[in-house]
Amino acid sequence: MTQTLLDQALVEEAxxxxxxxxxxxxxxxxxxxxxxxxxxxxxxxxxGNGEQPLDGLADGGTAQVTVRSKDKGGRLVAWTAAVAEVAPGTEQWDAAVAELKGKRLNAPDGEAMTGRWARECRVLRLTPRNITTQAPSGSLAVPPVATPVTTRHPVPAGLPRLLFKRHKAKDRPSGA
Structure with a gap:
């Protein structure tokens, strides 16, 4: 019983x-x-449009959640979550959105985002079920998710030379 309470406290704090x-x-x-x-x-x-993808998370399903250490970045605790979708307009939705709103960085629509979330997005509750606190065996590294986004192209070979010439021209004393 004590270990269960300690595990729950670890999940919550982490x-x-x-x-x-x-x-x-x-x-x-x-x-x-x-x-x-x-x-x-x-x-x-x-x-929704412009929000994080929630693919594979369905109402009534389960998900595996891993929490990293804020100090070292390594796995601290993992837990199996029961996934439940929260309906817009309910007290639970209002409370969750009030918390989430403060965590959302760089929202394109500011104060109007909660209305957009109600129309376009899903709010999911991930409730801990089974908790794993032991160290994992092997690496947890996975390949990155496929995306159509690419990195920028390499710098053209002549660009540094052009920039260097401009810099040198500015350093010359005037009238010399």
């Missing part, structure tokens, strides 16, 4: 302090999601 949790749903690669901890569960919002 998840509260971590800016991201790593979540793996069914048949989807693990991905980092920003969240808010409220009433014994992690809440995430996404699925």
């Amino acid at each position: 998840t509260k302090k971590s800016g991201l949790i790593w979540v793996r749903g069914t048949q989807v690669a693990e991905r980092a999601l920003w969240h808010a901890w409220l009433d014994g569960a992690a809440y995430v919002v996404g699925g």
Whole structure:
């Protein structure tokens, strides 16, 4: 009983302090999601235009959640979560969105984002079920999620030479 309480306290404190949790749903690669901890569960919002993807997370399903250490960045605790979708307009949705709103960085629509979340997004409650606190065996590294986004192209070979010439011209004394 005492170990269970300690494990629950570890999950709560680690998840509260971590800016991201790593979540793996069914048949989807693990991905980092920003969240808010409220009433014994992690809440995430996404699925809409411009929000984090929640692929593989279905109402009534389960997900694997891994929380990293804020100090070292390594795995601190992992838990199996029961996934429940929160309906817009309910007290639970209002409370979750109030917490999530403070965590959302660089929202394109500012104060109007909660209305957009109600129309376009899903708010999910991830409630801890089974907790794993022992160290993992082997690496937890996974390949990055496929994306159409690419990095910028290499700098053209002549560009540094052009920049260097301009810099040198500015350093010459005038009238010389």
